Every structure is written in structure tokens, then in C-alpha cells.
Amino acid sequence: MAERLNGHTLLVSLIATPIRHSLSPTMWNEAFAKKGMDYAYLAFEVGNEQLEDAVKGIRALDIQGSNVSMPNKQKIIPLLDELSPAAEMAGAVNTVVNQKGHLVGHVTDGTGCMRALREEGVEIKDRIVTLTGAGGAGTAIAIQAALDGAKEIRIFNIDDEHYETARENVRKINEKTNTLASVTPLTDQAAFKQSLAESSVYIDATSVGMKPLQDESLINDSDLIRPDLVIFDVVYSPAETKLLRFAREHGAKQAYNGLGMMLYQGAEAFRLITGEDMPIAHVKQALGLN
Numbered sequence: 418m419a420e421r422l423n424g425h426t427l428l429v430s431l432i433a434t435p436i437r438h439s440l441s442p443t444m445w446n447e448a449f450a451k452k453g454m455d456y457a458y459l460a461f462e463v464g465n466e467q468l469e470d471a472v473k474g475i476r477a478l479d480i481q482g483s484n485v486s487m488p489n490k491q492k493i494i495p496l497l498d499e500l501s502p503a504a505e506m507a508g509a510v511n512t513v514v515n516q517k518g519h520l521v522g523h524v525t526d527g528t529g530c531m532r533a534l535r536e537e538g539v540e541i542k543d544r545i546v547t548l549t550g551a552g553g554a555g556t557a558i559a560i561q562a563a564l565d566g567a568k569e570i571r572i573f574n575i576d577d578e579h580y581e582t583a584r585e586n587v588r589k590i591n592e593k594t595n596t597l598a599s600v601t602p603l604t605d606q607a608a609f610k611q612s613l614a615e616s617s618v619y620i621d622a623t624s625v626g627m628k629p630l631q632d633e634s635l636i637n638d639s640d641l642i643r644p645d646l647v648i649f650d651v652v653y654s655p656a657e658t659k660l661l662r663f664a665r666e667h668g669a670k671q672a673y674n675g676l677g678m679m680l681y682q683g684a685e686a687f688r689l690i691t692g693e694d695m696p697i698a699h700v701k702q703a704l705g706l707n
């Protein structure tokens with residue numbers, strides 16, 4: 418790394434808090450080194466209070482772009498000059514591209530999920546998708562699935578503060594795309610069962626399956642699993658959630674965790690900011706994920 422850094426080195430940042438645990442600096446710096454790109458990627462502990470100054474810093478220091486994570490994904494929007502259609506609809510930004518001081522916000526979690534599915538041969542276009550979750554991940558996925566031409570997106574969520582977000586996502590999708598979207602309380606298990614029976618793809622975008630909910634799954638009835646139902650869990654730690662284990666044990670042929678989504682959301686941000694493809698195989702190896 419030290420040999421690469423010089424007076425011309427370009428900077429990409431990550432602004433969030435807490436952020437020291439993030440895999441992104443390793444992903445990006447490994448990718449830069451592998452491709453011989455004169456860039457560096459650094460994480461900065463930035464919360465809402467420092468956000469405005471941090472965004473001024475992106476412009477002042479000509480930082481090429483930035484990843485944005487919690488708690489800044491929504492709060493950064495009024496500080497930017499333009500939003501991609503997906504970021505506009507999702508009301509969240511995880512990537513900022515600095516086009517000569519003109520800052521454009523994008524959200525790549527949804528495209529990351531769609532690409533992870535596509536890499537496994539799963540196309541979302543014209544398909545019925547059942548989706549649990551309407552937080553940051555669920556929102557980005559619902560919006561991108563609609564922008565990618567899903568026939569229907571049936572969202573199920575528990576009765577918490579995210580239910581209202583699910584309603585809002587449904588309203589926007591029905592208004593702005595040709596996809597038919599709906600939201601139903603997850604307590605309506607008959608509707609959930611019926612939706613899964615009619616769907617090609619089930620995406621679990623909730624935090625169920627990850628600590629402290631690692632012993633929980635939203636599917637516990639083997640009748641809901643079919644060999645031709647694609648199951649995608651956004652959680653990637655643990656690599657095999659209770660949902661994925663249960664699905665595989667009961668005959669699911671295509672059950673995936675969120676690792677691909679995590680890698681491809683990074684790859685999409687990398688392409689948007691640098692114009693280059695991220696060397697995915699190398700990054701996976703560097704993260705010890707092979």
C-alpha cells in the first residue's frame with residue numbers, strides 16, 4: 418500500500434458510525450492494489466452531526482466518491498445535488514459520486530441483490546416475488562425489483578415502525594412502475610403461505626437469522642419450501658441462517674445468503690465511482706470468503 422500512495426493518489430471515503438468493523442476498506446483497497454489503481458479508500462467515523470461538514474469535505478478535498486452507511490443514508494439526501502431514480506424512490510443513498518463538485522447519490526443494495534440472483538441464473542423480470550422486510554435492505558430490494566420489471570412484489574412485515582415504510586414503498590412502486598406491489602401483516606400467515614405458493618422467489622430482507630435472532634426463521638413449515646422456489650436471505654453472517662438450513666433440508670435447490678449482495682453492492686459502487694470493474698474473485702479471496 419505505502420508504495421502505491423503518492424501526491425496524485427485519489428481518495429474514496431466511507432462515512433458512517435460505527436464503522437471500524439466494516440469489510441469495505443479491505444474490499445476496495447484490495448481491488449485498487451490488484452488493478453494497480455492509484456486510489457485509496459478510508460473509513461471515517463461520521464454521524465449525523467458531522468455529516469454536513471463531511472459532505473463539504475468531499476467537495477473541498479475532491480474526494481472521488483463515498484460510501485454512506487448508517488446513520489447517514491437518509492440524512493445525506495438534502496446535502497446532495499442529484500439522486501439516481503432508485504435512490505430517489507428508496508429515499509436512501511449508500512454511494513455518492515463526485516462529478517467535479519456535483520454530488521450524485523445512488524443506492525446499490527438493490528442492484529447488488531439483483532445481480533447476486535442473476536449470477537445464479539435467477540431473473541426477477543416478470544416474476545412474482547415475496548419479500549419480508551421493509552427496512553433499509555428491504556426497501557432497496559423492493560424498489561430495484563420493481564425497476565427491473567418484477568411482475569408482483571408482495572411485501573410482508575411485522576407491525577413495527579417499518580410497516581409504514583412498506584406501505585410507502587408499495588405506494589411509490591404502484592405509482593411509478595408497472596409492477597404490482599402490496600403489503601400484508603406477517604401475522605396473516607395464510608396470506609404469506611399463499612403468496613409463497615404463487616411466487617418464484619422469496620427474499621428475506623429482515624434481520625431475522627442474524628444475531629441476536631440467529632435461532633429464528635420466518636419459515637418453519639416445510640410445506641412452504643418447493644424445489645423451484647428460489648430463497649434468498651440478505652444475512653451473510655452466519656453464512657447459513659436457520660432459514661437457509663431449513664430450506665435446504667426440505668428440498669430447496671436454490672437457497673442463497675447475502676454474501677453475493679454484499680459483494681455486488683460494493684462492485685456497483687466501485688464501478689459508479691471509478692468507472693472500473695471490481696475484481697470480485699480477488700476481493701472474495703482477500704476477505705477469506707472462498
Ligand code: NAD
Nearest residue numbers: 550551552553554555575579622623624627651675678679
Ligand atoms: P432495518 O433495521 O432497517 O430493517 C429490519 C427489518 O427486519 C424490518 O423490516 C423489520 O420489521 C424486520 N424485523 C426485525 N425483527 C423482526 C422479527 N423478529 N420478525 C420479522 N421481521 C423482523 O435493517 P436493514 O438495514 O434493512 O438490515 C436488515 C438485514 O439485512 C440485516 O441483517 C443486515 O445485516 C442485512 N443486510 C445485508 C446486506 C447485504 O449486502 N447482504 C445489506 C444490508 C443489510
